[in-house]
Amino acid sequence: MESKFEFAKELVKRAGQYILDHMQEDLRVEIKSSPTDLVTKLDKEVQELLVGEILSRYPEDKICAEEGCLRASVQEGRVWVIDPIDGTNNFVAQQEDFAVMMAYFENGQGQFGLIYDVVKGDCYHGGGKFPVCRNDQLLAPFKVKPLGDFLIAGNSGMLETNEWGLADLSRAVLGVRVYGSAAISFVKILSGRLLTYITYLQPWDYAAASILGESLGYRVVTLSGQPLDFQTRQPVMMLPLEMQEEIQSYIYERKRT
Amino acid sequence: MESKFEFAKELVKRAGQYILDHMQEDLRVEIKSSPTDLVTKLDKEVQELLVGEILSRYPEDKICAEEGCLRASVQEGRVWVIDPIDGTNNFVAQQEDFAVMMAYFENGQGQFGLIYDVVKGDCYHGGGKFPVCRNDQLLAPFKVKPLGDFLIAGNSGMLETNEWGLADLSRAVLGVRVYGSAAISFVKILSGRLLTYITYLQPWDYAAASILGESLGYRVVTLSGQPLDFQTRQPVMMLPLEMQEEIQSYIYERKRT
Known part of the structure; x- marks a missing residue:
C-alpha cells in the first residue's frame, strides 16, 4: 500500500x-x-x-x-x-x-x-x-468548543431556502461561508477552520474527505446522519463525531417542521 | 504625496x-x-x-x-x-x-x-x-462579460431573506460566494474574480476599496446607486461602472416588490 x-x-x-x-x-x-x-x-x-x-x-x-x-x-x-x-x-x-x-x-x-x-x-x-x-505537516484532530465559536460552510441555494435547516444552524454559530467548492470547504474542516459543511454531493465530491477525516475525528454522513451510498447524489455533511448530536439536532428538527 | x-x-x-x-x-x-x-x-x-x-x-x-x-x-x-x-x-x-x-x-x-x-x-x-x-503587479481594469459568466459575493443574512434582491441576482449569475470579510471580497473584485459584492458596511470597511477601484472602472455606491456618506452603516455594493445599470436593475426592481 x-x-x-x-x-x-x-x-x-x-x-x-x-x-x-x-x-x-x-x-x-x-x-x-x-x-x-x-x-x-x-x-x-x-x-x-x-x-x-x-x-x-x-x-x-x-x-x-x-x-x-x-x-x-x-x-x-x-x-x-x-x-x-x-x-x-x-x-x-x-x-x-x-x-x-x-x-x-x-x-x-x-x-x-x-x-x-x-x-x-x-x-x-x-x-x-x-x-x-x-x-x-501533521494535522491536529478535532477539538470540541462551544457551537457559537465555529464557522460553518454550506450551499447558497440551501441557505436561501433554509433547506434542512441550514439557515437556522447558521444563526446558531459564528457565521456561515460559501466557497463554491466541496474540496476547499473540506480542507478547511480538516485544518480546524470550519465545524461542518452541508450541501448536496456526488461520491467523487466526498470520497477523499471521508477517508481523510476519519482519524481526525470527522465523519461524512447524510443529513439524516446515515452512511453515504457512494453511488448517488445525496444531501451530505462532514462533521466531528463528538459534536454530531448537537449539529444533527438543528438539521433533524428543522427537517420535520 | x-x-x-x-x-x-x-x-x-x-x-x-x-x-x-x-x-x-x-x-x-x-x-x-x-x-x-x-x-x-x-x-x-x-x-x-x-x-x-x-x-x-x-x-x-x-x-x-x-x-x-x-x-x-x-x-x-x-x-x-x-x-x-x-x-x-x-x-x-x-x-x-x-x-x-x-x-x-x-x-x-x-x-x-x-x-x-x-x-x-x-x-x-x-x-x-x-x-x-x-x-x-499592475492590476487590469474591468472587462465586460455576460452577467452569467461572473461570480458575486454577498452577506449571508441578505441572501437568506433575499434582502434588496440579492438572492435573485445570485440566480442570474454563475454563483454567489460568502467570504466573511469585506476586504477579502473587494480584493477579489479588484483581481477580476468577482463582479460585485453586496452587504452592509461602515466607512472603514469600504474607504480603501472605493479609492483602489476607481481607476480600474469600479465604484462603491449604496444599493440605490447613490454616493456613500462615509459616516454611517449603509447598504453598499462595489461594481463596475460599465455594468452598473444591469446589476442595479435586479436590486432596484426587487426592492420595490
Whole structure:
C-alpha cells in the first residue's frame, strides 16, 4: 500500500502541474445540466491523465470518476474515485479555490485520500493507515468548543431556502461561508477552520474527505446522519463525531417542521 | 504625496507583521454588539500602532477608525480611515481571510488606499494618482462579460431573506460566494474574480476599496446607486461602472416588490 500511496501523491501533483501549465489557454467551457454546471477541456484532460496513469500502472484496478461514464462501485475490488477539478466554476471565473481529489478503496474500505489545492500548493493526504497531513505537516484532530465559536460552510441555494435547516444552524454559530467548492470547504474542516459543511454531493465530491477525516475525528454522513451510498447524489455533511448530536439536532428538527 | 504613500505601504506591512507575530497568543476575544460581532486585543493593538505612527509622523492629520471613538469626517482636511483587522470572525476562527485596510483623503478626495491580506502576503495599493497594484503587479481594469459568466459575493443574512434582491441576482449569475470579510471580497473584485459584492458596511470597511477601484472602472455606491456618506452603516455594493445599470436593475426592481 505504501508504494500505491506514494504513486498517488506524485500523480495528484502531476495533475496539478498540468492544470497550472494549461489554465491560461482557452478552457473551452461547456454547459452540462444547467448554465451553472460547467465542464472545461482541463476537467476532461486531467481526468484522462489520472485514469491513464492509474490503469497503466494498475491495470486490474477500477475507476469511478466525475466526467464521462466510469462508475465502478467502491464496494467491490480495488477502486479509485476521482474528481479531476472540484470547484469548476471557481476555476473558470477565479482561477483559484479549486482542487484535484482522489480516493482509493479496497472492497469498500477507504485506504487513502488526496485533496490538492493546486493554486495554494497545499496537498492534503493520508487516511487509512497513513497519517493525515497538509504537505509535510501533521494535522491536529478535532477539538470540541462551544457551537457559537465555529464557522460553518454550506450551499447558497440551501441557505436561501433554509433547506434542512441550514439557515437556522447558521444563526446558531459564528457565521456561515460559501466557497463554491466541496474540496476547499473540506480542507478547511480538516485544518480546524470550519465545524461542518452541508450541501448536496456526488461520491467523487466526498470520497477523499471521508477517508481523510476519519482519524481526525470527522465523519461524512447524510443529513439524516446515515452512511453515504457512494453511488448517488445525496444531501451530505462532514462533521466531528463528538459534536454530531448537537449539529444533527438543528438539521433533524428543522427537517420535520 | 509620494512619501506619504510610501510611508503608508511600509506601515500596513508593519501592522501585518505585528499580527503574524502575535496571532498565536491568547486573542482575548470580546463581544461587541452581538455574539457574532467580535473584537480581539490585536484589533485594538494594531489600531494603536497605526494611529500612533501616523500621528507621530503627521501630527496635524485626523483619523476615522473602527475601534474606539476616532471618527473624523473625510470631507475636511487630511484624514486617514483605518480598519485594523477586517474579517475579525475569520481571524478568530480561521486565522486567515482577514486584512488590514487604510485609506487617505484630502478634503473628501481619496488619495490612495491599501488592503493587506496578511496571511497570503498580498498588499493591494494605489488609487488617486498612483497605479493600482497587487504587490508589484499592475492590476487590469474591468472587462465586460455576460452577467452569467461572473461570480458575486454577498452577506449571508441578505441572501437568506433575499434582502434588496440579492438572492435573485445570485440566480442570474454563475454563483454567489460568502467570504466573511469585506476586504477579502473587494480584493477579489479588484483581481477580476468577482463582479460585485453586496452587504452592509461602515466607512472603514469600504474607504480603501472605493479609492483602489476607481481607476480600474469600479465604484462603491449604496444599493440605490447613490454616493456613500462615509459616516454611517449603509447598504453598499462595489461594481463596475460599465455594468452598473444591469446589476442595479435586479436590486432596484426587487426592492420595490
